[in-house]
Amino acid sequence: MGIIFFILIVGGIVWYVKVYNxxxxxxxxxxxxGKDSEQVKVIEYFCKEGCMTKTITDEEYLQMLRAKRDSLNLRQKALNKIGLDEDEVNEIAPAVFEGFVYKNNFAKKRANGDWVSSAYQVAWLFFSSTQIYIYRYTFHMDEDKKSESTDEFFYKDVTSFSTATETETAHGLEGKNFEVESNKFTMVVPGDKIFVSMDGVPNADDTIQAMKQKLREKKM
Structure with missing residues (x-):
């Protein structure tokens, strides 16, 4: 009994020195x-290190992120912000692009080699007979922070739709930085380029081809 007690004491000391302290x-x-319990789990997931530490798994993090994304009802939020009914923007099917945002956010590589970050962006594009409307919403899993924007363009003012690979600088703790490549949907308009994360969209190329075809038709 005494040996077991001694082992427990030593183990507790090692845990305190190597892990907690x-x-x-x-x-x-x-x-x-000052963070809530979910934000604490996210921060620990991205930042905790050491063989004796325990955090949520990769899949548990993705489940938390999907639940938050779905709870936001972003398709309807986009329509509300644009101020149109869906039957007014049915020239072609609406397009959605989504994916992680790495720049200035926590990031880590999952066990399968894919990167994830603490921020996520969803963009909805709607198409009327004369205009394209784009709504972007970015939310953060580690803090109470979000951003949203809406833009609208006449077809004649849109130069092109394309994809691009962009390198973003994410971070960890204590000055650690990571260079992460991210795929972006790009819409070029006079004097500006609009970038939207698209790593989370498996059929993005098909969607973009349909948009290109509609743009060509409108410019004829």
Whole structure:
């Protein structure tokens, strides 16, 4: 009994020194101050290090992200912001692009080699007989922060639709940075380019081809 008690004491000391009181653990606890329980789980997922630490799994993080995305009802939110009914923007089927946003956010590589980040973007594009409407919404899993925007363009003012690969700088703790390549949908208009994350859309190329065809028809 005495040996078991001794082993438990030693194990507790090792855990306290190596895990709870480590520089990494202290830094994580500092970042987590004032966060809710879900945000704490996300921060720990991205930042906690060490063989004796425990965080949510890759799949659990993705489930949390999908649940938040779905709860936002972004298709309807987009229509509300644009101020149109869906039957007014049915020239072709609406397009949705989505994916992680890495720039200035927490990021890590999953067990399968794919990158994830603490921020996610969803964009809806709607097409009327004369205009294209684009709604973008970015939300963060580690903090109460979001951004949204709406733009509208006449077909004649849109130069092109395309895809591009962009390198973004994400971060970890204590000055760690990661260079992550991300696929973007690009809409070129006079004097500007609109970029939208699209890594989370398996049929993105087919969607873009349909949009290109409609743009060509409108410019004839």
């Amino acid at each position: 480590s520089p990494n653990a202290k830094a994580v606890r500092e970042i987590c101050k």
